[in-house]
Amino acid sequence: MSVKLGVPSKGRLMEKTFDWFAKRGITLSRTGSDREYAGAVDGVEGVDLVLLSAGEIPRELAAGRIHLGVTGTDLVHEKLPRWEQQVEELELMGFGEADLILAVPQCWIDVDTLEDLDSVSSAFRAAHGHRLRIATKYHRLIREFLTDAGVADYQLVDSQGATEGTVKNETAEMIADITSTGETLRANHLKILSDGLVLRSQATLWRSRMTKCTAEEKATLRRLLAMIER
Numbered sequence: 001m002s003v004k005l006g007v008p009s010k011g012r013l014m015e016k017t018f019d020w021f022a023k024r025g026i027t028l029s030r031t032g033s034d035r036e037y038a039g040a041v042d043g044v045e046g047v048d049l050v051l052l053s054a055g056e057i058p059r060e061l062a063a064g065r066i067h068l069g070v071t072g073t074d075l076v077h078e079k080l081p082r083w084e085q086q087v088e089e090l091e092l093m094g095f096g097e098a099d100l101i102l103a104v105p106q107c108w109i110d111v112d113t114l115e116d117l118d119s120v121s122s123a124f125r126a127a128h129g130h131r132l133r134i135a136t137k138y139h140r141l142i143r144e145f146l147t148d149a150g151v152a153d154y155q156l157v158d159s160q161g162a163t164e165g166t167v168k169n170e171t172a173e174m175i176a177d178i179t180s181t182g183e184t185l186r187a188n189h190l191k192i193l194s195d196g197l198v199l200r201s202q203a204t205l206w207r208s209r210m211t212k213c214t215a216e217e218k219a220t221l222r223r224l225l226a227m228i229e230r
């Protein structure tokens, strides 16, 4: 049996993940046609590449179907309850850096903090007959954050993409999403609450705590990790 390494199959994390491993003497490559999700690992024996959506890597690690996986901190923290019990953070990889934040319309001049948000959310419910809507795909993290902040009068609406557009489209009053340059927020006339940083994320190499390794796989993992940690 071989050690399975799960990496993002496309998108912003894939190429940088390949570069990161290449710098450590491990060559990851896609094989077959552009559309075929098959890959190879050179530079270390006994490792299979598994190409996956970044969003699915946490679940595959938690199920023990891959031994190692690369994905963002945000996705692991969101998708795995008590993530520390299921995965171990091995290396922060220094790319895919982004902040999960809460943002409101720029025109809400009286709302700059969570305390302000708490006040307007109660007033909003009284005025509109429904709770203030926050569009996000990070349901668990936002609920935990707002509970800790004492904000309760809101509802989450699911948004799996183009989240900043939900305010203009009037399907939400505010958003919770990842930002990196801030351009998408600015373009959509949104501002970050001054104490609205929920999580700092970056691409990370994780090890599953849920795999049962053979002696051979343990030896392969040791060799691989020695190359990575050099």
Ligand SMILES: Nc1ncnc2c1ncn2[C@@H]1O[C@H](COP(=O)(O)OP(=O)(O)OP(=O)(O)O)[C@@H](O)[C@H]1O
Pocket: 009, 010, 011, 012, 013, 052, 053, 054, 055, 056, 071, 072, 073, 074, 075, 096, 097, 098, 178, 179, 180, 181, 201, 202, 203
């Ligand atoms: N603008 C950004 N800049 C840097 N990193 C980002 C940005 N947006 C998202 N990310 C990070 O990239 C990672 C992957 O996000 P992405 O939305 O591409 O994943 P995904 O939707 O699961 O991928 P897929 O489309 O393959 O399912 C996440 O960890 C996220 O924090």
Ligand SMILES: O=P(O)(O)OC[C@H]1O[C@H](OP(=O)(O)OP(=O)(O)O)[C@H](O)[C@@H]1O
Pocket: 160, 161, 162, 163, 164, 177, 178, 179, 180, 181, 182, 183, 184, 185
């Ligand atoms: O701060 P910025 O540099 O502008 O980046 C932020 C944007 O990047 C991500 O979206 P993505 O490109 O993944 O598209 P999506 O809306 O379909 O998720 C994220 O969801 C923000 O919308």
